[in-house]
Amino acid sequence: MSGILSAVSAAFLPCLITVILVHGWIKKVNVYNLFIEGCRDGLKTAADILPFIIAVFLAIRLMTDSGALDMLEKLCDPVFSMLGMPEELAGYFLKKFGDNETEEMFEAFNKDKSTYIRCNTKKTDIAGLTAALEAEGVTVTNEGIDKRIDYALKISGYDYLGGLKSFRDGLFFVQDISSMLASQGGFIKRDAYVIDVCAAPGGKSINAALMADIGHVSSRDISGRKVSLIKENAERLGIDNITYKVWDAVKKDEESVEKADVLICDLPCSGLGIIGRKPDIKYNVTYEKIKELALLQRKILSTVWEYVKKDGILIYSTCTVTPEENAENTEWLVNNYPFELIGKPEQIMPQDGTGDGFYIARLKRTE
Numbered sequence: 001m002s003g004i005l006s007a008v009s010a011a012f013l014p015c016l017i018t019v020i021l022v023h024g025w026i027k028k029v030n031v032y033n034l035f036i037e038g039c040r041d042g043l044k045t046a047a048d049i050l051p052f053i054i055a056v057f058l059a060i061r062l063m064t065d066s067g068a069l070d071m072l073e074k075l076c077d078p079v080f081s082m083l084g085m086p087e088e089l090a091g092y093f094l095k096k097f098g099d100n101e102t103e104e105m106f107e108a109f110n111k112d113k114s115t116y117i118r119c120n121t122k123k124t125d126i127a128g129l130t131a132a133l134e135a136e137g138v139t140v141t142n143e144g145i146d147k148r149i150d151y152a153l154k155i156s157g158y159d160y161l162g163g164l165k166s167f168r169d170g171l172f173f174v175q176d177i178s179s180m181l182a183s184q185g186g187f188i189k190r191d192a193y194v195i196d197v198c199a200a201p202g203g204k205s206i207n208a209a210l211m212a213d214i215g216h217v218s219s220r221d222i223s224g225r226k227v228s229l230i231k232e233n234a235e236r237l238g239i240d241n242i243t244y245k246v247w248d249a250v251k252k253d254e255e256s257v258e259k260a261d262v263l264i265c266d267l268p269c270s271g272l273g274i275i276g277r278k279p280d281i282k283y284n285v286t287y288e289k290i291k292e293l294a295l296l297q298r299k300i301l302s303t304v305w306e307y308v309k310k311d312g313i314l315i316y317s318t319c320t321v322t323p324e325e326n327a328e329n330t331e332w333l334v335n336n337y338p339f340e341l342i343g344k345p346e347q348i349m350p351q352d353g354t355g356d357g358f359y360i361a362r363l364k365r366t367e
Contacts, residue, residue, distance in 0.1 A: 178358030202230030273357020
């Protein structure tokens with residue numbers, strides 16, 4: 001035992017604290033979530049001292065347990081301690097993706113996230129936007145942007161977006177590359193009528209409106225507050241071919257039946273693909289929650305599929321990586337409704353370097 005302990009250097013101290021707290025105490029006192037992010041980066045402030053002391057005492061107690069050796073051997077397992085992932089969720093990832101892919105995914109979550117922006121091609125082009133941003137001291141690059149997208153940039157070196165004149169003037173809006181990819185493929189024609197059934201936060205509606213510049217987008221969400229935010233953002237950009245509607249997607253809109261050239265179904269999901277941007281997600285997702293969301297997605301799809309015209313396109317997307325919400329729901333849709341897949345669905349993983357974890361399936365209505 002002493003040999004094992006002597007091998008644990010100061011570099012592994014955050015991992016030690018994590019293991020002890022998860023397996024020695026979290027099931028009795030739920031303090032782990034309050035300071036795990038701080039422990040992950042080491043003991044930096046006085047506020048970290050108390051959990052450190054607690055961890056030391058717990059370590060002493062664990063040394064007397066028959067399973068202590070096995071627990072300490074997990075110190076070298078980065079999957080076990082990364083991000084303070086709750087045990088149930090970590091187990092789900094390991095079961096679905098295996099050790100190597102789970103480790104890669106968790107490492108990707110832990111990396112700094114880039115800011116990607118979509119050029120407002122109604123007001124400027126990429127060259128003009130780049131010049132405007134660089135004039136404001138912003139670092140601009142196309143690094144990490146999928147080659148299918150020619151209207152996006154990655155930016156850094158700014159204080160906040162509202163401080164940029166180019167942002168206030170509506171020359172761009174923020175949207176992750178993965179989200180932009182959902183609308184790619186040439187399916188949104190210039191004169192298309194597009195319905196976005198769960199539109200918040202609005203990036204896909206606005207992206208579609210720029211593509212269908214002589215067409216129209218019906219942007220809908222169950223939340224009136226979120227619909228107002230979508231409208232506010234579109235107005236900042238000077239986009240006027242969007243109408244807004246507060247609507248619960250599980251309720252059928254008879255006026256929309258067979259009206260859409262393109263139906264965007266970016267549905268409520270577990271959000272496990274964007275843990276790197278929103279770490280709190282991991283504390284709110286269980287396997288039961290994943291199953292509930294998959295059923296909600298099916299409920300929405302069973303209602304809104306009728307909005308698509310014959311030969312029209314349904315784009316199904318989520319910002320998660322779970323098979324239950326993604327591939328299995330796509331298969332269910334094809335098996336139960338008159339749709340066929342267009343190409344192979346895209347499961348973008350956080351570690352792919354393309355953006356957030358995201359799923360995209362494009363389907364054509366056949367009758």
